[in-house]
Amino acid sequence: MNVFKKLFKIFGPVIFAALFLFVFLISPFGVKNISQTTIQKAALSQSPNVFKGTAVKEAALSQNYVPFFGSSELSRMDALHPSVLAQKYHRNYRPFLLGSPGTQSLTHYWGMQGIRKQLTGKKAVFIISPQWFVKKGVDPNAFSFYYSNLETVEWLRHARNTRMDRYAAERLLTMPSASSSDTLKKCILEVAAGQKLSSTEKTYLDLKYNMLKHEDQMFSVITLKDRRSLIEAGEKQLPDTYNVAKLNEVAENLGKSNTTNNRFNVNNSFWNKRLKKSYQRLKNEQSNFSYIKSVEYSDFELVLNQFAKQNTNVLFIIPPINQKWADYTGLSMNMVHQFNRKIKYQLNSQGFNNVVDLSDDGASPYFMQDTIHLGWKGWLKVDQYVNPFLSKKQKAPSYKINNYFYTKNWQQKANITLE
Numbered sequence: 001m002n003v004f005k006k007l008f009k010i011f012g013p014v015i016f017a018a019l020f021l022f023v024f025l026i027s028p029f030g031v032k033n034i035s036q037t038t039i040q041k042a043a044l045s046q047s048p049n050v051f052k053g054t055a056v057k058e059a060a061l062s063q064n065y066v067p068f069f070g071s072s073e074l075s076r077m078d079a080l081h082p083s084v085l086a087q088k089y090h091r092n093y094r095p096f097l098l099g100s101p102g103t104q105s106l107t108h109y110w111g112m113q114g115i116r117k118q119l120t121g122k123k124a125v126f127i128i129s130p131q132w133f134v135k136k137g138v139d140p141n142a143f144s145f146y147y148s149n150l151e152t153v154e155w156l157r158h159a160r161n162t163r164m165d166r167y168a169a170e171r172l173l174t175m176p177s178a179s180s181s182d183t184l185k186k187c188i189l190e191v192a193a194g195q196k197l198s199s200t201e202k203t204y205l206d207l208k209y210n211m212l213k214h215e216d217q218m219f220s221v222i223t224l225k226d227r228r229s230l231i232e233a234g235e236k237q238l239p240d241t242y243n244v245a246k247l248n249e250v251a252e253n254l255g256k257s258n259t260t261n262n263r264f265n266v267n268n269s270f271w272n273k274r275l276k277k278s279y280q281r282l283k284n285e286q287s288n289f290s291y292i293k294s295v296e297y298s299d300f301e302l303v304l305n306q307f308a309k310q311n312t313n314v315l316f317i318i319p320p321i322n323q324k325w326a327d328y329t330g331l332s333m334n335m336v337h338q339f340n341r342k343i344k345y346q347l348n349s350q351g352f353n354n355v356v357d358l359s360d361d362g363a364s365p366y367f368m369q370d371t372i373h374l375g376w377k378g379w380l381k382v383d384q385y386v387n388p389f390l391s392k393k394q395k396a397p398s399y400k401i402n403n404y405f406y407t408k409n410w411q412q413k414a415n416i417t418l419e
Contacts, residue, residue: 034059034221043096044083044227046075051098052148053220054114054213061118065096066390069108069303070127072101073319073373077230080251080379082125082386084234089242093390095125102142104132105299106171112306113151119310123390126303127317130339131372133291137299140175147177149184150212156187157205161194163403164305167298244384251376255366258376264324270370279328287330291339293412297346301405304350308399315354315389316347317382320362325371342416351399356385 034056042056043065050056061067068074068082074097077083082095098111108126112119132138152172159165169192172178178185187201197205237254239246255265262271275282307314318340326333340359347355358381361367369375374382404410 038221038224039063039065040228041224041226042221043094044077044231045225046097046100047220047224048100048146049220049223051100051103051111051146052151053216054150054154055217055220057096057098057115058118060096061115061122064093066093066123066125067098067115067119068095068125068127070097070099071103071129071132072099073127073129074099075101076369076373076375076379077227077234078369078376078379079234079237079254080247080376080383081231081234082379082383084231084238085242085379085383085387087231088235088238091387091391099127100146102139103146104129104138104142105296105303106138107143107146109168109299109302109306110148110151110155110172111146112303113155116306116310119307119312121311122313123394124307124312124314125317125386125390126314127319128300128343129319129372130291130321130336133294133296133339133343135290135294137294137296143175144177147175147180149180150209150216152184152188153205153209153212156184156191156197157202157209159191159197161191161196163406164302164401165191166194167406168302171295171299171302244380247380248377251366251380255376259366264322264328264371265365265368266322266325266370267375274370282329284330286326287332289331290335292335292342292414295411297342297411298406300343300346304347304352304399304405305401307352308350308401311397311399313354313394313397314352315356315386316352317356317385318343318359319372319374319378320359320367322368322371323363326362338414338416342413345416346405346410350402350405351397353397354389354394356382358382 039056039060042050043060057067083097085091086094099108103111155165155168159169169188172188173185173192178188183201183204187197187205190197190201237250239250258267259265261268262275264271264275266275321331321336323333325331326336336359340357344355344357347353358367358378361378361381364377366376367374367378367381369378
């Protein structure tokens with residue numbers, strides 16, 4: 001008996017602590033208080049943990065933060081970046097940056113699952129990169145990097161026998177991430193087949209959701225990058241009062257001073273780090289590139305379908321490609337224009353009419369920061385559309401989703417004519 005008491009004295013607290021943690025994790029109650037400092041840092045961090053989680057996004061988007069969906073262009077934080085302009089001129093919104101290198105339509109669709117309530121009846125900005133629309137769409141490794149079991153569990157708890165959910169399940173099953181859990185994979189397979197989940201599976205998903213949700217609340221903000229100093233540095237370069245002419249002058253000067261070591265109007269540091277040693281072998285290297293036939297179009301339809309379900313009013317931006325670089329690498333601008341027609345048809349025919357097509361601005365000096373990413377004058381022009389869209393009341397959208405855009409026929413279709 002004495003031995004038992006001694007053992008209990010040693011291991012009892014550990015057992016009780018583990019039991020308490022387990023009960024806490026599976027309970028529906030959790031820590032929901034997220035500080036404003038954390039939200040400010042998270043909005044700019046582009047952290048994978050924030051992207052894959054829900055707690056910080058929910059907290060921010062319940063306030064005056066607006067989701068800006070995109071990829072690597074959001075990282076180019078010069079003085080004309082949307083986050084700088086919004087803070088400098090005290091806008092009634094703040095961008096919450098959702099996307100990094102490697103995030104594409106399928107990644108964004110899963111990332112939207114935990115913030116459906118915060119998207120309902122709200123506004124969003126979505127930057128569409130033509131480079132996403134290669135034949136096979138998102139790279140499986142990039143998808144896995146941003147994949148979250150939490151978002152999948154949340155999706156499974158609401159999945160129904162719809163074309164959207166079946167297609168989402170089918171696409172997820174092509175990714176290594178679908179095999180991260182045998183139980184979840186079984187549920188995904190059932191959704192793909194149009195089958196209902198059992199009551200046992202639903203109970204499991206509820207408990208799993210609570211556990212993952214609490215883990216997210218506790219751990220997703222531990223290693224946040226603090227990029228607020230970049231925003232403050234950008235603000236100091238801008239005039240005190242918003243004036244397009246003066247801001248254009250700032251953009252011109254910044255572009256000119258930052259593109260002095262190459263003939264492509266590419267940012268000096270990008271040139272030195274990424275292109276200087278290899279650019280000569282890249283001549284005509286993109287002559288066979290095509291963004292017209294791709295599974296990405298149906299992945300993009302998932303995003304549109306989710307926006308339509310939540311009645312989210314979205315401003316879509318199609319950025320240009322650096323014309324000097326396209327000429328050098330042999331990228332066909334005729335092909336790029338065909339891409340633009342196809343993506344705009346997919347948008348407009350379903351009621352997504354807030355589309356900013358900047359594809360003809362690729363030859364404008366200092367519009368791009370590098371080969372494919374918006375820069376000084378590019379961000380300023382984007383702001384001419386973003387600010388009024390977000391600051392002013394907009395007409396409620398009227399969407400009509402067409403399941404044809406999930407088909408292989410649409411993925412492979414070329415030569416689209418806009419009406």
